[in-house]
Amino acid sequence: MKQILNILPMFIFxxxxxxxxxxxxxxxxxxxxGLICIIHWIFYNEIDKISLFSFLSVFFFGSLTIFFHNSQFIKWKITxxxxxFSLVLLISQFFTRKPMIQRFLEKDIKxxxxxxxxxxxxxxLFFLFCAILNIYIAYYFSETIWVNFKVFGFTSLTFFLILITSIYINCKISKNK
Structure with missing residues (x-):
């Protein structure tokens, strides 16, 4: 349910x-x-950090887009x-005992x-690549292509990396047994 709530705004957009x-x-x-944050609060008695961060960034960049009537703000949001995301992962990679991905998944995956x-x-690296790719598409292609790629391209790339990561994890789990 939470995952559906987290991707719903993209499709509504x-x-x-x-x-x-x-x-x-x-x-x-x-x-x-904003509604998703309220739904999280009603059903889970908390607003998860990702939903709150998403709302705050959407509110900030979306408001600038509307106020200045300039689509560049919303295009830069995802970048x-x-x-x-890339920086948080890199910082956790080099300056903490456990990388961020491990903190999210270690209770389910050993x-x-x-x-x-x-x-x-x-x-x-994937998030850094996506940031660069987003700017490239935003500036060198039409707004319609950017929107389509934002919704379907980045979603496809993310699912592909999830699949590759899952296969990799499965191989490592299998070797440990």
Whole structure:
């Protein structure tokens, strides 16, 4: 349920963009992200950090997009988020005992710390790659292509890396048995 709530804003943004424009879509993104925080509070008695961070970033960049009537703000939102994710993973990689990915998944998955570090590093590079790719697409392609890629391209890339990561983890778990 939580995962569906976390990806719902992206698809709402896409639908409103297709029927209206990027400014209405940005407004809908702000509203749905806020509603998701409320839903988290009602059903789980907490607002998880990812939903709160997502709402705050959407509110900030979406509001700037609407206020200045400039789509560049919403286009930069995802780049900045990807850079933050990459930096958080890299910092945890080199300056903490456990990489961030391990902290999220270790209660469900038991593999060696060295494998967690490899996975963490790959994901940090992935987010950096996505940040660069987003800027490239935002500046060198049409807004429609950017929206389509934001929704379907990044989602596909993320699911692909999840699949590769899952296969890698499964191989490491199998070797440990």
């Amino acid at each position: 896409f639908i409103f963009y297709k029927f209206y424009d990027i400014f209405i879509a940005s407004g809908s993104l702000i509203v749905i992200s 900045i988020i990807y850079i933050i 593999i060696s710390n060295i494998y967690w570090r490899k996975i963490n590093f790959i994901w940090s």
